[in-house]
Amino acid sequence: MATAREIRRRIRSVRNIAKVTGALEAVSASKVRRAQQQALASRAYARAAFEILQDIALYHEGGTTHPLLDQRPFVNRIGVVLITSDRGLAGPYNTNLVRTAIDFEKKQTVPVVYIAVGRKGRDLMLRRGSTIIAEFSHLPGTPSILDITALSRTVMDDFLNGEVDEVYIAYTSFVNMLRQEPVVQRLLPLQPHRTGTTARMGESTREGPRAVYLFEPDPQSILDEILPRFTELIIYQSLLESLASEHSARMVAMRNATENAHALVEDLTLSYNKARQLAITNEILDIVGGAEALAQAETE
Numbered sequence: 001m002a003t004a005r006e007i008r009r010r011i012r013s014v015r016n017i018a019k020v021t022g023a024l025e026a027v028s029a030s031k032v033r034r035a036q037q038q039a040l041a042s043r044a045y046a047r048a049a050f051e052i053l054q055d056i057a058l059y060h061e062g063g064t065t066h067p068l069l070d071q072r073p074f075v076n077r078i079g080v081v082l083i084t085s086d087r088g089l090a091g092p093y094n095t096n097l098v099r100t101a102i103d104f105e106k107k108q109t110v111p112v113v114y115i116a117v118g119r120k121g122r123d124l125m126l127r128r129g130s131t132i133i134a135e136f137s138h139l140p141g142t143p144s145i146l147d148i149t150a151l152s153r154t155v156m157d158d159f160l161n162g163e164v165d166e167v168y169i170a171y172t173s174f175v176n177m178l179r180q181e182p183v184v185q186r187l188l189p190l191q192p193h194r195t196g197t198t199a200r201m202g203e204s205t206r207e208g209p210r211a212v213y214l215f216e217p218d219p220q221s222i223l224d225e226i227l228p229r230f231t232e233l234i235i236y237q238s239l240l241e242s243l244a245s246e247h248s249a250r251m252v253a254m255r256n257a258t259e260n261a262h263a264l265v266e267d268l269t270l271s272y273n274k275a276r277q278l279a280i281t282n283e284i285l286d287i288v289g290g291a292e293a294l295a296q297a298e299t300e
Helices: 004-059 093-106 119-127 145-160 219-299
Strands: 078-083 112-117 131-136 166-176 179-188
Touching: 004 219, 078 093, 078 119, 078 145, 078 219, 093 112, 093 119, 093 166, 093 179, 093 219, 112 119, 112 145, 119 131, 131 145, 145 166, 145 179, 145 219, 166 219, 179 219
Parallel strands: 078 112, 078 166, 112 131
Antiparallel strands: 166 179
């Protein structure tokens, strides 16, 4: 059994850890509010943009085309944009998404390569021998659309140049503070004519007649402008969802760690009291035994 001094040292150490995890929980709680507001605000914009994109793509009876809509007859290589965090201490946030991406990869019959956003996903994928063709890390805590320009350009260039024939995006969808869902969603080629298998990305579920538009100069020119921007919008929304999920997961993980630390302190305090009582009892027994030995020596 550990001595009272060792237990007291452990209690002090666990209390210090509880202070750190409590501070991290407070920081994540403040960040998750901003991240949640930003993600929810952009969802409405993404939904409206997708509805307009659907209308424009379907309106032109002559058959409007664009390279980002090009369905390849043969898929020889698949690219996955994997959005994880740069830091840990977020519970199962990163491992759940990586596991979902790996399950998706196992179902494919062609090679899968990854564009890693975040160091944690990159490290986990490199550890298992996956192919990383690009990496983006250390993005701002509150990113803007300009911060993902290089990422979106890399994704579109790889698709347009034939480096990959399909592109998927793996991210964590923010549902609420206690629930985040790993998602692997088709990104390229875009399919604006199909309504939403993943409404969380802002895809339209609108029914009824479509709006009537006047195009200036023409539908093709508008698609040439709006399709790359919409691709950026999907990536940006995925990043915002992931950030909100990351801060939520870290807040919950740190809260659980703090509660566990307090529970451990209580158990250690009980063990410390038992150790003290045992030490005191042993000392009393030694004193009583010594007194009895002296008394016997005097009688003899």
